[in-house]
Amino acid sequence: MFRIGHFRPNRALLRRMLLFGLPLVVAASASALLNSAGQLSLRTWSSFYDVGMFAAALKVAAVLSVVQTAFTSFWVPTAYRWHAEGKSIAAFRMVSSGVLLFMSAFYFVVLLFKEPLMRFLSPDYVPAAGLIGLLCLQPVLYTLSETTTLGIVFSRKSYLNLWVSFLSLLPCLLINVLAVPKLGTLGAGLATGVSYVLFFIARSWFSAKNWRGFPLYRHYAVIAVLFAAAVLNSMHLPFMVLANLGMLLLVIFMQRQAIVLFYQKFRATKRENDSSAFPS
Incomplete structure (x- = not known):
């Protein structure tokens, strides 16, 4: 195996790997630009004060980023394995519904405690609390x-990620150019929020074109509530705590069927475990 003279590169495999991997490199670079566009725009058209406030709000959004990293590290190889095993589409749909329920509920928990979280960093950062909703999107x-883009993954058409990046990055840059000089941190936050809504839509749309997938009507309805909550929280309106509680109850009500399904699945699993532990 270590005799270099007998080594011959597999050109067909190398070509396949490059065609699959290079678009991911470009997409990752575009994603990095997308995440930093707000701070770059504030540095160009606003003040260091706004840059600091925006960075402080990003620190709170990083709490949800930890969940993102943990889930994607576990989910991607699991999805590949399920696909290879011919797992039912219902299993993928259940995971997506579970992520939607957990992340939407966690999102509103962060909004409910946004001011104490900012005060924990520093009382000087409390004015930036309104940005948290937009940045947490x-x-x-x-x-x-990650649960709705599986069609791109399974079809190995990684070049579609280039279109996803373009369709989310271009509006982000445009909104930053138009809004940051007038609105400052709010403009940068709006650019981030809108761009990631478009990012989700683009990923899901290209996936649906290459995989039978599952309906996403509930996903889009919940996302609309999340975006509305982000905009309302950025306005520092009175009674925002009650409004956030109301929207939290709304998204839970919208996902009541998923909650019932999870409960039934839990009961069925518990009965199976009990029957195996105490056979008749």
Whole structure:
């Protein structure tokens, strides 16, 4: 195996690997630009004060980014294995519904405690609390899109990620250019929030074109509530705590069928475990 003279490169395999991997490199670079566009725009058209406030709000959004990283590290290889085993589409749908329920509920928990979280960093950062909702859309929608982009993954058409990056990055840059000089941190937050909504839509649409997938009507309805909550929280309106509680109850009500399904699945699993532990 270590005799270099007998080594011959597998050109067909190398070509397949490059065609699959190079678009991912470009897409990852575009994603990095997408995540940093807000801070770059504020540095160009606003003040260091706004840059600091935006960075402080990003620190709170990083709480959800930890969940994002943990889930994607586990989910991607699991999805590949399920696909190879011919797992039912219902299993993929259940995971997506579970992620939607957990991330949407966690999102509103962060909104309910956004001011104490900012005060924990520093009382000077409390004015940036309104940005948290817009910036938290990034980890929420990225994590959720990992369960709806499987058509791109399974078809191995990684070049579609280039279109996803383009369709989300271009509006992000445009909104930053138009909004940041007038609105400052709010403009940068809006650019981030809108771009990740488009990121989710693009990923899901290209996936549906290459995989039978499952309906996403409930996903889009919940995302609309999340985006509305992000915009309302950025306005620092009175009674925002009650409004956030109301929207939390709304998204839970919208996902009541998934909650019932999870409960039934839990009961069925518990009965199976009990029957195996105490055979008749």
